[in-house]
Amino acid sequence: MKPMGPIPPDYAGQDRLTIAGHDAEYWVEQAGSTPCFVYDMAAMERRVARLRAALPDRVGVHFAIKANPYPPLVSAMAALVDGLDVASGGEMALALRSKPGGEISFAGPGKRDAELEAAIRSGVTLNLESAGEAERALAIGEQLGVAPRLAVRVNPDFELRGSGMKMGGRASPFGVDAAEVPALVRHILARGGDWRGFHIFAGSQSLDTQAIIETQAATLALAERLGEEAGATPPFVNLGGGFGIPYFPGDTPVDVEAIGAALGEALDVSSLANRKTGFAVELGRWLVGEAGVYLTRILDRKVSQGETFLVVDGGLHHQLAASGNFGTVVRRNYPVALPMRMDAVAEEAVSVVGCLCTPLDRLADKVALPKAQPGDLIAIFLAGAYGLTASPSAFLGHGPARECLPRAAETT
């Protein structure tokens, strides 16, 4: 038997999984079939409200839509947050359906000229990833007769300690090395660009509250120093995010109240806070990850050499991360349950495997579950971020999963 991660607090302790007042079979019916993702809008609203209460008033909340670009979810989140952060022309077009360009920022290396042009035409802020990209954006702005909104993404000289994905303190395709930033800012201003400040994102999926606090303080200090060296006050500083969620046994949640309090103290002593600099954090996973459940139905139950397998109609083509093949070194179990019988006693060890013809497609490895039969549903939690769109959904041709968003009750 192997342990599994914690069921999110929104659903732990329920006798049957209930989302927006209805059980899992109801949501499968709404979605049309299994496998499907159910995104719990009320759970996301609770996250946004908690974060806003924790953060200083002057720090806005942005949603990084690559965590979950399901269109109804993006439009619902857009109404709750101050900005949307996008990472492609496709995401930008989606974001522009719900927010004005002035509330959207576009990061990511390798932006095409057509993407730069579309952003500049829409007044989207470009988070510049290199000096070369700055030149292209300035040239396109001159052609269009528009001052492009340009923020400089900084490759900081530190990293977010304890984060699953490190994005600072080393050679990087992301951002401009801190030492080169002041000259680039002066150049943008000299060329008539509308300089929007800095974007500093030091890592992702950190559960280390103290490390996040230190990183935010270091980020603020770096923005202050780079502004001084450039001889200009940044109009805006995007402080990044990186707040993780507990996926695995022993993981504990981040303390956002402690982070907010510490950020308030850091801002109180920052020289930027006395000027007209705006601030935001940008989060994807923390806002939506725990609010998604992947529902899949058992097709077969078999025993091989003493191990019981529950074969389901979903798999890693929708929920790659749960199979341990998305950025993890050691395969560990996401929380799973029988959603119609959450309160039943776990009486056997089973492996839940997907329908793909590859041994990689293992969604739960030797976990304890109540006895389940073909026809029963399996719920895999923590499916709200980096699920469907971060999985190889064309692999093996089973087709995409359905998605639905209880509250709005929209389905695709």
Ligand SMILES: *Cc1c(COP(=O)(O)O)cnc(C)c1O
């Ligand atoms: C992916 C990404 C995010 C969101 O990261 P999470 O870990 O999902 O919060 C935020 N900002 C940038 C620049 C990103 O690339």
